[in-house]
Amino acid sequence: MRAQTCLTLLLVPSALACYDTGPLMRPGENCMGCHTGGRAPRWEVAGTVFECAQADRHEGVAGVDVVFRDANGTEVLRLTTNEAGNFYSKTDLPEGYRVSLVRGETVREMPFTPTKGACNSCHTMPPENGAPGRLYIGTIPCSAPAPSDS
Ligand code: HEC
Numbered sequence: 108m109r110a111q112t113c114l115t116l117l118l119v120p121s122a123l124a125c126y127d128t129g130p131l132m133r134p135g136e137n138c139m140g141c142h143t144g145g146r147a148p149r150w151e152v153a154g155t156v157f158e159c160a161q162a163d164r165h166e167g168v169a170g171v172d173v174v175f176r177d178a179n180g181t182e183v184l185r186l187t188t189n190e191a192g193n194f195y196s197k198t199d200l201p202e203g204y205r206v207s208l209v210r211g212e213t214v215r216e217m218p219f220t221p222t223k224g225a226c227n228s229c230h231t232m233p234p235e236n237g238a239p240g241r242l243y244i245g246t247i248p249c250s251a252p253a254p255s256d257s
């Protein structure tokens with residue numbers, strides 16, 4: 108399994124290396140499958156941003172802001188995706204918060220408050236709970252057919 112993951116990474120120019128645990132780990136996976144406290148620290152919110160909704164999970168994009176606002180529209184938290192496309196935070200968020208992805212002029216807002224901070228639990232491939240696929244910031248569809256998340 109580990110060997111396979113590394114081979115895939117070597118073939119994807121945007122991927123840097125093979126990672127075990129830490130900020131670049133398991134892009135696209137549901138971080139809160141493990142990050143509930145204990146060995147893996149509890150995250151309030153976490154996920155991975157891609158260029159397009161059907162992207163391969165190793166194609167996360169860096170430098171996208173994930174902006175959280177309270178019900179009055181006041182910004183309460185801003186995270187920026189790392190080289191794996193991952194973001195995560197322990198900061199508690201207010202009831203009824205709204206979240207958007209921001210890169211330059213492009214803004215994508217989720218039209219309602221997520222029921223949980225585990226973004227990748229819905230924003231995955233294939234999608235869960237009516238989500239449009241992975242978290243994505245780009246404006247063009249994926250060029251390749253949708254790979255499955257394994
Ligand atoms: C299969 C379980 C699992 C999944 C899924 C997982 N992690 Fe982790 N993660 C861990 C464990 C366990 C550690 C602690 C490793 C250690 O202490 O050596 C960790 C550590 C980390 C750390 C370092 C924390 C610190 O304070 O040292 C970060 C950051 C992190 N993970 C981010 C993420 C993100 C973001 C995701 C989702 C994209 C994710 N992880 C998915 C198990 C997981």
Ligand code: HEC
Binds near residue numbers: 173207216226229230
């Ligand atoms: C319980 C499932 C669920 C969770 C958890 C979830 N989302 Fe969503 N998200 C959705 C659904 C469903 C839509 C599509 C809503 C629609 O199009 O009407 C969506 C849409 C979005 C969009 C707009 C996408 C577009 O096409 O422009 C963004 C951005 C987004 N979510 C970000 C997030 C972030 C960031 C998190 C984590 C803090 C998150 N979501 C957690 C279900 C979820």
